[in-house]
Amino acid sequence: MRIAFPFTAIVGQDDMKQAMLIAATDPGIGGVMVFGDRGTGKSTVVRGLAALLPPIETVKACQYHCDPKGGSSMCATGCTHRQDGVLPETGQMATPVVDMPLGATEDRVVGALDLERALTQGEKHFEPGLLARANRGFLYIDEVNLLDDHLVDLLLDVAASGENVVEREGLSVRHPARFVLIGSGNPEEGELRPQLLDRFGLSVDVKTPDDLALRVEVVRRRDRFDRDPAAFAAKQAEEEARVRDQIVAARQRLANVETPDSALEWASRLCMAVGVDGLRGELTLIRAARAVAALAGDTKVEDHHLASIAVMALRHRLRRNPLDETGSSTRIERAMADLFGS
Known part of the structure; x- marks a missing residue:
């Protein structure tokens, strides 16, 4: 299993890290857009966050990993009706953090008919896409400003409703798709459509550090990690656990924070x-x-x-x-x- 660079070991990008922690505490904020130079740690922060996040409780065997306490937000394929007097069997899984490549087709994003099963068994079966995998987690799009317009429209619809609707090839499927959208991009390569930009709750600009000592520290830490990822991660384990506990405590405390x-x-x-x-x-x-x-x-x-x-x-x-x-x-x-x- 590939080891991600620890979130807590990242230096010099405090605003980006703070925005990610805020989104992890309250997913309803609407996601984070990160604009900045190449090689400034945008993807590294997202992958580090994925390894840092606490696990989530799910309905066992649900392909949309529904929340057992989710009520109306649960899928209708096997979770909702199981609530009628019967508690669903539950389990835990890592918080999903899904990469959406720029070249992804619409079928891969929203899901489609499982052709192999249809041809071999004569059954219509829905094969979930990236939106299903990202439910209750994070959907990360690098170079989001280069995303095709039809996929932008699709994301806008799903982000607004929290539900993915697929009507094609005789299939009619609805499933929950509530995720934190994380986007990154270089503004020199193209602007993001205003409709999608407005959907991001927070926006962060990151720049290449211009402080000599900070640049040296970044290079030193990355070099140590590349030489021995396991040992480097082990040294950060205590700090990672502290921040993970901080997120869990903040989520529990959030509803009781007074807003005068x-x-x-x-x-x-x-x-x-x-x-x-x-x-x-x-x-x-x-x-x-x-x-x-x-x-x-x-x-x-x-x-x-x-x-x-x-x-x-x-x-x-x-x-x-x-x-x-x-x-x-x-x-x-x-x-x-x-x-x-x-």
């Missing part, structure tokens, strides 16, 4: 000041701040929680101003300083 009216007003004033369209910006900002508070062990959303993630929650939602050459991050930081003195 002052926090709602803070978020709305900032969104109005920077000209965010719609209300998705405020909602995401509040949910992300609540997750930050839960990760920190706090019981109430404070201004500093909101300020710490305002840029990554709003930067991709701003209208372009041709008369203002400053970046979206600078505009948000400037607005916070003007409004709140922070």
Whole structure:
């Protein structure tokens, strides 16, 4: 089994790591979009997160790994009706983190008729796709800005409904497809469609480190890992377990984190000041701040929680101003300083 570079051993990309931990704590935030240079650890962070995440409880043998406590979100192929007076047999599995390649066909993504079984046994059987495998986990798309338009439309539909619907070759299948969408890309290679970009809860810009000591440390750690992955991972095991426990505790604490009216007003004033369209910006900002508070062990959303993630929650939602050459991050930081003195 291939060993992933430990999430906790990654240095120099704190914003990206924080965004991933927030999404792991509250999957309803809507995913993370990471823009940045090549070779800055985007894929490494995602693979490290996959190895870090705690396991999930599932209905045993369910091909969509439904949550036994999921209620209406369970699939109708064998999980929902088993709830009628009978508890389903359960098991545990690693949180799914599924890579979606750019060249993936629609059939591979949504699922299709199992032709081999149809030809050899004369049975119509649905072969689940990547969306089924990613249910209750993470779907990772590298170079998402190069994704074909028809797949973008498909992802938008599924992300909005939390359900994958397949109607083809005499098949009619519906199954839950609730996942955290993680996208990465290089903006120099093409822009992401605004409709899809708006679906990402958080957006992070990563850059090649320009600090000599930091670059040396990155290279040192990677070299040690490449020489002996098992030994390097073993040294990080205690820290990995600590962060895993932090995620589990934050998930349990999340529903009880108080969000006072002052926090709602803070978020709305900032969104109005920077000209965010719609209300998705405020909602995401509040949910992300609540997750930050839960990760920190706090019981109430404070201004500093909101300020710490305002840029990554709003930067991709701003209208372009041709008369203002400053970046979206600078505009948000400037607005916070003007409004709140922070």
